[in-house]
Amino acid sequence: MILQGKAWKFGDDINTDLIIPARYLNTSDPSELAGHCMEDADPEFPRKVQPGDIIVAGKNFGSGSSREHAPLAIKAAGVSCVIAGSYARIFYRNAFNIGLPIFEAPEAAERIQSGDLLRVDVDKGIITNLSRREEYRATPIPPFMQEIISAGGLIDYVKKQKKQYQRTVP
């Protein structure tokens, strides 16, 4: 899969309160959440983000709460993927579980600037910066995570497991 979009650059420690403030967590409706995505980091973001755009950030992206509303808001806002220096662990799991592609790529996170046009080869983990004619490599996705992705997300993975379980227990 190839993703292409314009970069929105953010700093280090972008926490889940910045991604989707808790005051909007009285709903889990994705389109409503999308309307407030990244609002406290950049109030313009929800209005200006275009389908396919890419969030680029520094270290410890998604720190803080366990709210799955965070990756969901990003996905529902039309963002095609996130590239960051590193991720907080719960966010990392959640993103895979809901099917938001994310890439750990410290060099890319440092070099890419807001507005750069990016092309991401999801399977190979190669990020091409079309504006700067540079190429970066993302840390490979752990094999177990790949299994979850290829099963179509955690829920489908569990469904499969559950079926196997039922076959072994008469």
Place this chain on the structure above:
Amino acid sequence: MGMTITEKILAAAAGKKAVRPGELVNAKVDLVLGNDITAPMAIQEFEKIGVAEVFDRDRVVLVPDHFVPNKDIKSAEQAKIVREFARRQKLTHYFEVGRMGIEHCLLPEEGLVGPGDVVVGADSHTCTYGALGAFSTGVGSTDLAAAMALGEIWLKVPASLKFVYSGELPPWVGGKDLILYTIGDIGVDGAAYRAMEFTGPAIAKLSMDGRFTMANMAVEAGAKNGIVPPDEITREYVQGRAKRSYQFYAGDPDAEYAKVYEYDVSEMEPAVAFPHLPENVRPVSAAGHVKIDQVVIGSCTNGRLEDLRLAAGVLAGKKVHPDVRLIVIPGTQKIYLQALQEGLIKIFIEAGAVVSTPTCGPCLGGYMGVLAAGERCLATTNRNFVGRMGHRESEVYLSNPAVAAASAIAGCIVGPKEVL
């Protein structure tokens, strides 16, 4: 080679003799937890799996606490989804308004978690139960849904960091200060993906409530779990309270740690974390008398009885500064009642504070004390991110309950010594 306490608990839960950091395991869970924000999404995902029932109706705990008593129609709808699911599944441990509390104060109090347990909760501060010598960690709603269905979860065994605290704790310094200094030292991702093991002579003497506060904030350093090896203090707490059998695990003497940190606590003073990260820590004497509009004493970090006693000790016979709103929130109904019987609530009200029913409320900017633009709050909570308690141009400072109480009296951030 030896194993840490975290590794031992995970090995047992995975039915293995030994595990190593980095290894992926499928661990049986003793308890799973959801709240009014994360459970509705988990329930939706659970229903997609196509199983009729949760893996064990005694081990799925649902606690509406963030926006209840319902703050608006939308949150009422979310709480309703949780309530109806709990009834449909005949869950033993669903906690309704009037019988609830902030989840991480409530579960240990109810004896629902014990030493040696593996607990996953769709709330990042699930790491609180590590104070009891359990492995507990926060997950998202989809992971919660899977755990509700399977009674197991895949986990990567974390490497451990050991924190050794020695020396005698000075007056007004407690668990909150130890954890704030630690986060100040290692940073908000200083323990990312790892276990934080809290040990040493100062921890051996620390109360259970103080230990809960420390384990609670492990996630603020990015940790997967925080853990205190269980001892006599733990035993005293869980005896007569635990609803299931429990097991004390101890790390091996030759267990391997990714890093060991040592702190002498004897010269510490109370700590204050400045906006907008819990790592921006200064001693209270260097806080520069920052003027404040609001003080919140409560939350899963510092809403327990010991915290209320400390705050009341400072506030007794004193008045809240005319320019300050002091909001006190007992963590659970039992804590509330005990505080009432001990006369603490009277002290708060006579000082000019408002006392709320147990709720997360202002901690996450939900309700019951949301901040306007330009306002500043000193809170005993755990996060001071941008917009955490309201407007994105408001500010949150973090401290222990004694400093919070003293500052409410002074109208600016000060240590207890300045008002007593």
